[in-house]
Amino acid sequence: MAYKRNIDRLPIIPAGAKEHNVTCHYCIVGCGYTAYTWPLKTQGTTDRNWIGEDLSKQQATDTEAWYAPSMYNVVKQDGKDVHLVIKPDVNCDVNSGLGSIRGARMAENRRSDVTGTQRQRLTEPLVWRYGTWQPTSWDDALDLVARVTAKVIDKDNENDLYVSMFDHGGSAGGYENTWGTGKLYFESMKVKHCRIHNRPAYMSEVHSSRDMGVDELNYNYADYEVTDTIFLVGTNPMECQTNLFLNHMVKGMQNGARVVISDPRRTVTVDSCEQVAGAENVLHLPITTGSDVALHNTLFTYIADQGWADADFIAASTFQGDVAVAADSAYPAALGSYEAARAACKMSLAEGAAATGLTEAQIIQAAEWIAKPKDDGSRRKCVTGYEKGIIWGNDNYRAIGSLLNIGLATGNVGREGGGVCRLGGHQEGYYRPSDAHVGRPAPYIDQMIIAGGGKVHHIWANDHFKTTLNASEFKRVYNRRSNMVKEAMDARAGATREEMIDAIVGAINAGGLFVVDVDIIHSQIGQAAHVILPAVESGEMNLTSMNGERRLRLTEKYMDAPGSAKPDCMIAAGLAQALERVLREEGRTEYADQFKGYDWATEEDAFMDGYNKGNPEVTYDRLRAMGNNGVLEPVTGFADGKLTGTNRLYEDGVFTRHGREDGKALFCMGEWRGWQAAGKAQQQASHRFLINNGRANMNWQNWFLDQGNEFVMDRFPVPFIQINPDDMAELGLKAGDMVEVHNDVGATQALVYPEPSARPNETFMIFGAPNGAQGNIVNAGVNELILPNYKHTWANIRKISDATPASAAVSYKSWEVEL
Amino acid sequence: MKCNRLVDVGRRQFLRGGVLGVAGAAAATVLPAGQAQAQQARAMVDYPSNRLGNIADLVVNEPMDIGYPDADSPGILLKIGSPVEGGAGPDGDIVAYSVLCPHKGYYMSYHAADKTLNCPGHFSRFDCEKGGQQVWGHATQNLPQFTLRVDDKGDIYAMGADELIYGRLSNVLEG
Numbered sequence: 005m006a007y008k009r010n011i012d013r014l015p016i017i018p019a020g021a022k023e024h025n026v027t028c029h030y031c032i033v034g035c036g037y038t039a040y041t042w043p044l045k046t047q048g049t050t051d052r053n054w055i056g057e058d059l060s061k062q063q064a065t066d067t068e069a070w071y072a073p074s075m076y077n078v079v080k081q082d083g084k085d086v087h088l089v090i091k092p093d094v095n096c097d098v099n100s101g102l103g104s105i106r107g108a109r110m111a112e113n114r115r116s117d118v119t120g121t122q123r124q125r126l127t128e129p130l131v132w133r134y135g136t137w138q139p140t141s142w143d144d145a146l147d148l149v150a151r152v153t154a155k156v157i158d159k160d161n162e163n164d165l166y167v168s169m170f171d172h173g174g175s176a177g178g179y180e181n182t183w184g185t186g187k188l189y190f191e192s193m194k195v196k197h198c199r200i201h202n203r204p205a206y207m208s209e210v211h212s213s214r215d216m217g218v219d220e221l222n223y224n225y226a227d228y229e230v231t232d233t234i235f236l237v238g239t240n241p242m243e244c245q246t247n248l249f250l251n252h253m254v255k256g257m258q259n260g261a262r263v264v265i266s267d268p269r270r271t272v273t274v275d276s277c278e279q280v281a282g283a284e285n286v287l288h289l290p291i292t293t294g295s296d297v298a299l300h301n302t303l304f305t306y307i308a309d310q311g312w313a314d315a316d317f318i319a320a321s322t323f324q325g326d327v328a329v330a331a332d333s334a335y336p337a338a339l340g341s342y343e344a345a346r347a348a349c350k351m352s353l354a355e356g357a358a359a360t361g362l363t364e365a366q367i368i369q370a371a372e373w374i375a376k377p378k379d380d381g382s383r384r385k386c387v388t389g390y391e392k393g394i395i396w397g398n399d400n401y402r403a404i405g406s407l408l409n410i411g412l413a414t415g416n417v418g419r420e421g422g423g424v425c426r427l428g429g430h431q432e433g434y435y436r437p438s439d440a441h442v443g444r445p446a447p448y449i450d451q452m453i454i455a456g457g458g459k460v461h462h463i464w465a466n467d468h469f470k471t472t473l474n475a476s477e478f479k480r481v482y483n484r485r486s487n488m489v490k491e492a493m494d495a496r497a498g499a500t501r502e503e504m505i506d507a508i509v510g511a512i513n514a515g516g517l518f519v520v521d522v523d524i525i526h527s528q529i530g531q532a533a534h535v536i537l538p539a540v541e542s543g544e545m546n547l548t549s550m551n552g553e554r555r556l557r558l559t560e561k562y563m564d565a566p567g568s569a570k571p572d573c574m575i576a577a578g579l580a581q582a583l584e585r586v587l588r589e590e591g592r593t594e595y596a597d598q599f600k601g602y603d604w605a606t607e608e609d610a611f612m613d614g615y616n617k618g619n620p621e622v623t624y625d626r627l628r629a630m631g632n633n634g635v636l637e638p639v640t641g642f643a644d645g646k647l648t649g650t651n652r653l654y655e656d657g658v659f660t661r662h663g664r665e666d667g668k669a670l671f672c673m674g675e676w677r678g679w680q681a682a683g684k685a686q687q688q689a690s691h692r693f694l695i696n697n698g699r700a701n702m703n704w705q706n707w708f709l710d711q712g713n714e715f716v717m718d719r720f721p722v723p724f725i726q727i728n729p730d731d732m733a734e735l736g737l738k739a740g741d742m743v744e745v746h747n748d749v750g751a752t753q754a755l756v757y758p759e760p761s762a763r764p765n766e767t768f769m770i771f772g773a774p775n776g777a778q779g780n781i782v783n784a785g786v787n788e789l790i791l792p793n794y795k796h797t798w799a800n801i802r803k804i805s806d807a808t809p810a811s812a813a814v815s816y817k818s819w820e821v822e823l
Numbered sequence: 824m825k826c827n828r829l830v831d832v833g834r835r836q837f838l839r840g841g842v843l844g845v846a847g848a849a850a851a852t853v854l855p856a857g858q859a860q861a862q863q864a865r866a867m868v869d870y871p872s873n874r875l876g877n878i879a880d881l882v883v884n885e886p887m888d889i890g891y892p893d894a895d896s897p898g899i900l901l902k903i904g905s906p907v908e909g910g911a912g913p914d915g916d917i918v919a920y921s922v923l924c925p926h927k928g929y930y931m932s933y934h935a936a937d938k939t940l941n942c943p944g945h946f947s948r949f950d951c952e953k954g955g956q957q958v959w960g961h962a963t964q965n966l967p968q969f970t971l972r973v974d975d976k977g978d979i980y981a982m983g984a985d986e987l988i989y990g991r992l993s994n995v996l997e998g
């Protein structure tokens with residue numbers, strides 16, 4: 005039976021309730037919300053309330069005067085219980101009052117002692133003692149971390165300290181927290197062995213775009229509303245950037261834009277575009293998985309051959325000559341001029357059709373919609389959005405580079421209705437000292453850990469167990485190595501701190517790994533940790549981030565942290581101070597001095613120490629005044645009480661992201677070369693099913709919280725795998741059956757969901773689930789710059805059991821609307 | 824297909840046009856304004872017990888428009904044709920739901936072929952055979968289902984709702 009809250013009345017927000025600016029911290033879109041709080045024993049009435057409406061009447065469609073039970077909770081504020089409502093802001097340009105299935109549950113996904121939500125949140129530091137985790141004070145926990153860490157690091161030699169740290173905004177990221185961790189590991193230390201939350205090394209996901217001179221977030225969302233064509237590649241915005249789709253792409257289609265979607269799968273986005281624009285204005289290109297470079301190069305060749313390129317733009321804004329950057333171990337393709345790229349990427353329609361599985365007519369139609377001048381001779385505007393389908397797909401560098409070639413050739417970067425941008429996952433919020441010392445290609449951390457590398461591992465809101473590749477082996481090794489330390493600690497229960505440190509150091513010198521996990525919940529990799537430090541999320545601290553159009557906002561703190569949890573920047577500061585003290589005690593004075601400069605009292609101090617130093621116009625007060633519409637980065641000044649920003653990058657036709665003084669964009673000279681990553685072709689040859697994988701509307705980006713949310717877990721008790729019904733029949737599977745998905749590198753489990761639009765032998769499984777990690781079956785193959793190829797995995801499928809009662813109760817109907 | 828959309832537009836305008844003091848099937852248990860007792864809400868909302876129709880009026884898989892708990896809260900009464908959890912009546916297959924989408928309150932239409940309610944607003948859909956579970960969509964709750972009782976004459980009464988109905992902060996409107 006569907007989960008029901010049985011809430012049939014909610015407290016009414018009174019007039020005069022406190023209001024706080026909130027940017028939804030779940031996805032990149034960063035929708036504006038308002039958090040209302042008011043004292044527990046007061047409430048509004050139907051005729052006297054926050055909005056001045058008569059609430060004794062039914063409210064109309066799209067009303068501002070309603071909120072769902074998921075938007076309500078009771079939380080602590082300054083130590084007192086208060087009512088909390090977090091509802092979408094109709095005045096925010098990003099979402100115009102729309103919520104999503106993720107963001108509109110923000111309130112419900114806060115920790116509450118009163119309503120019992122999110123009891124899984126960590127509240128106190130935990131230290132491994134007496135065979136389990138024991139709560140302790142910050143001083144005690146940080147002292148242990150600092151003393152063990154100090155044993156393995158030294159001035160100019162920090163290679164035995166491995167660090168996994170998020171680089172994003174939103175969630176618990178943001179400028180304050182990336183700065184806190186960045187200052188510690190890249191300024192006080194120069195840690196080389198580090199990785200990012202969703203990938204096994206420390207690098208950009210869009211190297212080629214940056215190397216070509218183009219920042220990956222170069223437009224603003226309104227560009228979708230005024231364009232002629234929306235070109236979506238390996239992205240599913242209706243599910244994953246919901247209100248970007250609903251509030252901007254839909255408006256574009258209503259204004260007449262056509263849509264081209266390159267995706268091996270018929271996603272909900274395809275269906276929704278057909279609903280809005282009419283099927284005749286939507287072109288879905290169901291390419292053979294992994295053939296993106298072939299499609300892009302064929303489109304580029306055809307567009308150029310037709311004379312549809314923007315010659316003036318190419319002459320004025322792109323590199324003239326031949327090769328500007330040669331291919332080498334750091335550059336997986338040469339970069340150069342338009343003509344050089346034409347020569348390198350040349351692909352006929354016949355070759356393109358053969359590689360992509362499309363017809364020549366489909367490719368021609370796409371090219372016409374993207375680039376053919378209109379009947380009156382005016383240029384066609386096209387905005388391009390891409391995401392994990394090519395970022396985590398085959399041949400990342402060339403796939404993105406070849407796509408950007410099309411945007412540059414048609415003059416669609418830096419112009420109204422244009423842009424070639426990633427659609428993004430989290431918000432951004434990166435402000436750190438240089439990472440140049442990490443090197444390029446960056447060290448492949450997860451494989452190094454498997455090979456025995458590292459002695460101490462600091463983890464900041466990463467969960468490798470759910471989001472790495474080759475995860476089966478990673479978990480086996482990680483558990484074994486961290487257990488060696490646990491056993492050593494258990495064997496010395498009752499020992500003094502000095503004796504315990506000796507025991508730990510003995511274990512790590514024998515191949516063990518000492519693990520420190522900073523997170524908001526007790527994560528899966530956290531099960532291996534020896535010290536666990538509780539962090540806070542946006543709203544439990546003040547936090548600044550920018551969204552997918554570079555819109556910078558301050559989310560104001562509206563509730564207390566759970567227990568003694570702290571912002572990551574403050575935890576980093578505490579750790580730096582503990583290290584300084586320990587190093588000084590040990591007489592390592594010069595090294596200790598490197599850890600000075602963390603005397604922050606609040607996250608605002610961290611903001612001023614970091615982001616504000618580079619952007620002196622930007623302060624908390626000014627951001628607060630800019631409200632939920634904020635300002636588009638880069639911020640250019642402050643006038644008339646307002647921050648001024650940059651509506652669109654590169655409007656002057658000068659490209660800078662690569663750091664070239666000439667300001668000229670480069671084209672990518674990457675020919676199509678089939679499977680790039682090691683082991684993909686072999687795995688494909690020896691397994692029946694493609695296990696394509698990705699995100700789903702309901703629970704991506706917030707699944708760590710949603711594993712404790714009834715509404716979500718009731719819908720999908722186990723991660724689903726969508727399979728064609730004929731394939732199901734052949735395997736003897738029914739909807740809801742539990743299957744094992746297994747191959748040469750591992751196995752995982754999933755719930756069978758029939759999907760008539762799935763192609764035979766091509767399945768889709770949800771990525772990053774807590775109870776069925778798709779990464780278990782992804783092999784270790786990466787690109788030259790260690791970008792993982794999660795998307796290309798093949799496996800066999802066998803039934804484990806009939807549907808469990810929970811799985812039998814859910815709906816297995818199609819996701820496509822029927823109007 | 825088009826036909827449903829048009830119906831929806833009409834209904835939506837009707838709702839937007841602001842509503843509806845009309846006496847409907849419902850007489851809400853709201854106390855007259857001004858009485859002191861009105862300040863003393865009970866712990867649970869008191870739902871009216873409203874007659875929605877008779878089994879004899881229902882055709883399998885053809886929804887009947889209803890209003891519950893009052894005329895301003897549109898819903899459907901539906902004989903599914905096979906027993907479902909929460910289904911009432913001798914065949915265990917009679918259900919009733921709110922048809923205001925819990926996302927932004929657009930008026931949904933019934934798709935008989937797969938027994939779902941579908942939203943023209945932003946394309947959410949709900950399974951009438953699974954207690955109104957959201958099959959896919961943007962709403963943060965499953966569809967409010969009305970609890971039903973069928974008496975021995977075959978009259979069908981609604982007794983309550985299990986989620987908050989879009990557009991009201993109390994399922995039974997209070998003065």
Ligand code: SF4
Pocket residue numbers: 028029030031032033034035099102103104105106107108245246247248
């Ligand atoms: S679309 Fe993204 S930012 Fe907007 S409400 Fe949903 S999760 Fe939050």
Ligand code: FES
Pocket residue numbers: 924925926927928929942943944945946947960961962
């Ligand atoms: S109102 Fe139904 S999906 Fe938005």
